[in-house]
Amino acid sequence: MLIYRVAYDPASGTIRLADDQADGRALPESPVPSALAIGHFDGVHLGHQEVIGRAKLRARELGLPLAVMTFYPHPRDVLGKPGYAKLLTPLPDKLEQFEKLGADIAYVVHFDSDFSRLSPEAFVERVLVPLGVETVVAGFDFKFGYRGEGTPDSLCQLARGRFAVEAVRHLQRNDRKVSSTLIREALQGGDVSLAAELLGRPYAVSGVVVEGDKRGRTIGFPTANMRLDEPYVVPKGGVYTVRVIAGGITYGGVMNIGLKPTFHERLPEPTLEAHLFDFDGDLYGQTIRAEFAGYLRAERKFNSAAELVEQIRKDAEAARSALRLSAPIR
Structure with a gap:
């Protein structure tokens, strides 16, 4: 082209x-x-x-x-x-x-x-x-x-x-005009499934993996922290089922968008961090792409790291199940 x-x-x-x-x-x-x-x-x-x-x-x-x-x-x-x-x-x-x-x-x-x-x-x-x-x-x-x-x-x-x-x-x-405004509203409400239906493909964002606080590794769930490389509309804060394309390979995963209230009193802006299933490696400095497959839950503050780990396990299980039952929209 x-x-x-x-x-x-x-x-x-x-x-x-x-x-x-x-x-x-x-x-x-x-x-x-x-x-x-x-x-x-x-x-x-x-x-x-x-x-x-x-x-x-x-x-x-x-x-x-x-x-x-x-x-x-x-x-x-x-x-x-x-x-x-x-x-x-x-x-x-x-x-x-x-x-x-x-x-x-x-x-x-x-x-x-x-x-x-x-x-x-x-x-x-x-x-x-x-x-x-x-x-x-x-x-x-x-x-x-x-x-x-x-x-x-x-x-x-x-x-x-x-x-x-x-x-x-x-x-x-559903009696509403397919429009950019409607898709934005869907993303603001966390309805990435509706956004995908209107787009004809999953909503996705791309960014460079940067260093975070590396706490995920200490609790058994390492994450890739994304710094978006373009001014994307970011979906509502919460936990999502995602497919992440890294190095030409697609991985299932879960992504948290938010302020990580369990460990931080106040962050200047929301972060995007994804845990990739069955991945073992270093993505720092690489550009990855995250496709949103579904909304799991709202972000919330946990009383302890152990409580958070248990919830992440549940999120990962739910995401794996959802990804097995669904096929990517292309």
Whole structure:
């Protein structure tokens, strides 16, 4: 998948290669016709997959590459709307999902104050038309341009026959729209099973294993302490059944998200520490990925280390049983 990080240059009134283009790849001198799926796509959930899948169908019908356009940072965060400093799919994860869905090209548009002031017409003339799009597919509620004044209907009018426009209606689960907001609410409530259902895959976070207080080893349950490498939405504090991918191998395990109240009066922020079943080794400095398979219980303070150890044994037994009975959502 070709990745182009682009930005709007107000001086020239055109898009250009962004300063953070990692590999120095330049935009093609001539537009590359494509079928384009466009949206914020935080989560790349089932509704987003429907949009990208529809664009993929059009791309194959027309013999064109499938392109996906997203915006970074998240527009809501740039515009000061609360709740979007943390993401379901930080950019590296989002691009990985695009590639899995068959994207040939990804356009990552740098969203800043200059870009936010583009009118819907300017967005079409200065961004979409120069990229040579032949078909644009978006969600039914997609907004673009200054103050979100653009809609799929106005996009169709502004296209003036130069490209086709298709709007995809939203998906519903239990009479609720599948949305990033609903997934965030599920995670905030610890309902990682609902999050997985809406995503079409387990919710996951990645991070580097760092040194902790090493108390787990002394009580017979060594843990890997994760320092998240991206601004993920973190599920509600508690104990979870997880699958952890480390060194290309998947291990079952349990993860505690919280403040470890049995041993600490007050930690500055929640920690994520996972005990991996049947693992014996050193993961310090390695990047691991944790997929949440289920919620076990709330974090609580125990009266003694022995009481905590007994509860961890019960948690591990429950997690092993749950993992035997379930298969990963892929």
